[in-house]
Amino acid sequence: MIGSIDSINSANMEAKLDYYVGLLVIQKSISLPLAYFEDAEFYHHLDRITKGGYGNKLLSPIKTMLGIIKSSITMISLFSFLWMIHWSLGILSILSAFPTLIIQTKFGRERFQLIRFQTPAAREANYTSALLTNRQSAKEIRIFNLGEFFKERWKKRFLLNSRNMLKLNKKQDIARILLDSITALLFGICAYIVVSLLKVGKMTIGEFISTAQGIHSAQASINGISTNLAKIYEINLYLIDLFEYLEYNDEQKFTKETRNLFPSYLQKGIFIKNLSFKYPKSNQLVLNGITIHIRPGEKVAIVGDNGSGKSTLVKCLMGLYQVEKGSVFYDDIDIVNIDNCDLHKNMTAIFQDFMKYAFTVMDNISFGDIHNTHDFELVKRIGIQTGVDDFVKKMPKDYDTLLGKILGEGEELSGGQWQKIAIARSLFRDSKILILDEPTSSLDPLKELEVYEQFNSMTNGKTVIFISHRMAAARMADKIIVLKNGKVAECGTHDDLMFLKSEYYQMYSVQAKWYS
Numbered sequence: 001m002i003g004s005i006d007s008i009n010s011a012n013m014e015a016k017l018d019y020y021v022g023l024l025v026i027q028k029s030i031s032l033p034l035a036y037f038e039d040a041e042f043y044h045h046l047d048r049i050t051k052g053g054y055g056n057k058l059l060s061p062i063k064t065m066l067g068i069i070k071s072s073i074t075m076i077s078l079f080s081f082l083w084m085i086h087w088s089l090g091i092l093s094i095l096s097a098f099p100t101l102i103i104q105t106k107f108g109r110e111r112f113q114l115i116r117f118q119t120p121a122a123r124e125a126n127y128t129s130a131l132l133t134n135r136q137s138a139k140e141i142r143i144f145n146l147g148e149f150f151k152e153r154w155k156k157r158f159l160l161n162s163r164n165m166l167k168l169n170k171k172q173d174i175a176r177i178l179l180d181s182i183t184a185l186l187f188g189i190c191a192y193i194v195v196s197l198l199k200v201g202k203m204t205i206g207e208f209i210s211t212a213q214g215i216h217s218a219q220a221s222i223n224g225i226s227t228n229l230a231k232i233y234e235i236n237l238y239l240i241d242l243f244e245y246l247e248y249n250d251e252q253k254f255t256k257e258t259r260n261l262f263p264s265y266l267q268k269g270i271f272i273k274n275l276s277f278k279y280p281k282s283n284q285l286v287l288n289g290i291t292i293h294i295r296p297g298e299k300v301a302i303v304g305d306n307g308s309g310k311s312t313l314v315k316c317l318m319g320l321y322q323v324e325k326g327s328v329f330y331d332d333i334d335i336v337n338i339d340n341c342d343l344h345k346n347m348t349a350i351f352q353d354f355m356k357y358a359f360t361v362m363d364n365i366s367f368g369d370i371h372n373t374h375d376f377e378l379v380k381r382i383g384i385q386t387g388v389d390d391f392v393k394k395m396p397k398d399y400d401t402l403l404g405k406i407l408g409e410g411e412e413l414s415g416g417q418w419q420k421i422a423i424a425r426s427l428f429r430d431s432k433i434l435i436l437d438e439p440t441s442s443l444d445p446l447k448e449l450e451v452y453e454q455f456n457s458m459t460n461g462k463t464v465i466f467i468s469h470r471m472a473a474a475r476m477a478d479k480i481i482v483l484k485n486g487k488v489a490e491c492g493t494h495d496d497l498m499f500l501k502s503e504y505y506q507m508y509s510v511q512a513k514w515y516s
Contacts (some may be wrong), residue, residue, distance in 0.1 A: 009274040010063075014056050021054040021242070026374065028246050034320040036248065038279050044119040049245045064228045066236075071228070088193055093218040096186050098434035104174045107168070108234030116170055116241075118161050125157035135405060136180055146312040148159065177460040183223065209351045210217045226277040259339045262346040266432060270317065275326035277316055286312045290326070291348040294463060294479075299456065300446050301466045301477035303507065308483040313353070314435050317465075319343045337485060354422040356413075358406040361392050361401040364421050368428030385458055391417055437467045452476065473509045480504060 029046070029076050064103075070278040076279040128150050131137045141147050159391045242328045271292070294300050302310050315321045317328060319340055328335040335343070348368065357364050365382060366373040379399060383389040395411055402410030413421070426434060436455060454468060456476050466477060474480050482490040482497070482504050489503045499505035 010059065010144055014059055017058045018054065024246060028248065032248055033322050034315065035280055035322065039281060040120075041281075042248075042328050044123065045241070045245055045361045046117065047123050049242055054238075054242060057066070057238050059408050060235055061232050062426045064232055064422070068225050071221045071224045075225065088190075092186050092190050092193075093222060096183050097222040097226045098171055099182050100180055100227055102226055102417045103179060104230030104483060107175065108230050109237065112241075113233060114164060114235040118164065121157050122161055125161065128157065137222070141494040164219055194483065212458060245473045254331070260333050260337050261334065262338055262342045262432075263331045266331060269296050270294040270433075270463070271327075271329040272313075272317070273327045275313075275316060275320060275323060275328065277312060277323070277325070286486050287316070290482060290486075290488055292488065292491070294465070297461055297463055298478045299464045299466070300481060301458075301474045301475065301478045302481045302483060303468055303471065303474060303504070304483035304489075306469055307488040308469070310469070310483055313483070314349070314437055314467055318347055318349065318425055318435065345429075345434045346431050347435065348426040348429045348431040349437060350422045350426045352438040354418075356404065356418050356421075358402075358404040358410070360389070360397075360400050360402055361395070361421070364403060365399075365424045365428050366426040369430075372428070379424075382424045382428050386420050386427065386454070388417075419451060423451070427458060433463045433465070435465045435467065438469070464482060471508050474504075474508065482507075 004225060025046075040317055058301055066413065101245065132147065132150050132154070141150065272290055272292040272294075275287055275290040276285055278285050290309075290313060302313065304310050312321065319335055319338070323335060329341075330338065357367065361383075362376065362379055363373070365388070367373070367381045372378060376399065380389065383392060383399070391413075392401070393401055402408050403411045405412070434455075436452070453476065456464070468474075476494070478496060480490075480492060480497055481488060484503060490500065492500075494508075
């Protein structure tokens with residue numbers, strides 16, 4: 001009965017610890033700079049952490065220490081008894097602990113290192129498995145006959161990981177046989193000493209039996225202590241891995257103690273001064289000495305080829321990437337002195353890979369401002385402005401209709417309809433600065449132009465930044481900034497840049513036929 005109660009309490013405690021550790025990991029993930037998520041090693045680390053089962057690992061050392069204390073009391077009593085019989089019996093019993101401790105510690109470390117080494121291959125195996133079982137990828141896998149190919153790829157990664165783990169287990173089993181042999185040898189030596197004492201009359205039959213039992217119990221206690229110490233050492237490796245993740249520098253590392261709110265009204269605009277940026281663990285500059293001034297209420301198009309640094313630049317503007325060299329000012333306030341939450345509250349953006357949330361239409365739009373998620377009238381008004389209402393009113397539950405099939409039998413939307421949902425979400429937040437970061441790259445040029453024109457007509461008086469490697473937004477912009485290899489190649493109006501007959505002129509001329 002006591003064992004059952006202890007088991008229930010332990011399970012309850014492990015569940016609570018799993019919850020709190022999960023909460024810490026999620027909170028840390030939210031607070032980390034976006035640049036970390038561009039690093040594969042960071043993803044490997046995060047994958048290990050999220051599969052750690054840390055409730056058991058945090059509770060286990062406590063249980064193990066209690067077991068060590070219990071075994072130590074038994075061992076000290078038995079050691080004293082054996083020492084009184086003959087000093088060599090106590091020494092031989094102690095000696096059996098060292099091989100156990102050394103070997104168990106060695107394999108604990110190897111097991112952790114193997115898991116750490118296997119993480120990339122394990123992630124690939126899991127990703128490939130997800131592709132084969134995911135609804136989104138099901139169409140392409142069938143069209144391109146990728147099923148067998150991915151299955152074989154999954155098998156290779158899975159079997160490789162399994163073979164490595166089995167190889168380690170085999171080595172561990174051989175080591176256990178060696179340990180058992182050492183223990184048996186030491187027990188045999190002890191038995192020889194005891195028999196010798198019995199022969200010369202220094203021990204009675206009763207003492208002989210109790211001594212033999214004492215030797216066996218002492219070795220069992222000492223081996224138990226050694227095994228538990230090795231277990232604590234192995235668990236400690238996983239806990240160090242967890243705390244290394246929790247100690248990643250978050251966004252506040254780059255933020256000075258005195259933080260300001262975002263300006264109530266932009267009076268001077270956005271100043272980017274000699275901004276350079278490179279990703280963590282990379283020596284290549286993505287942005288190199290960028291200097292730009294964007295006036296309040298100005299509509300700016302940032303254009304350039306893929307890889308020219310457009311998206312990176314706007315992520316620096318939004319505080320998603322931390323500025324380490326150069327500066328970004330909103331009026332006279334350095335971005336590093338602005339409270340992140342307040343900075344983001346005054347901006348909105350639609351990204352190229354905008355989210356398609358498997359929730360209701362109401363949710364998908366109102367997520368643009370979580371403080372007004374129940375404001376149906378505002379959602380409806382934005383829906384009418386963006387054209388969302390045209391297709392939503394035909395749905396069975398109107399704005400309460402679930403989207404997608406992931407969480408239930410929801411409605412499927414076309415790419416263009418999702419595009420309108422994303423625009424509605426961005427406009428739901430009444431922000432001072434609006435950014436379109438190539439959200440229309442999957443549309444044909446004429447459709448893209450329509451989206452930009454619609455967005456432009458609904459954002460009068462706001463500072464708007466259009467990002468594209470196509471020219472759809474350029475002519476409606478007050479200013480066009482051309483990026484090339486992370487630098488500002490040209491800056492001016494459409495007419496100014498066409499007159500120069502340089503980078504922008506060439507890009508526009510090549511694409512002009514798309515809009516004719």
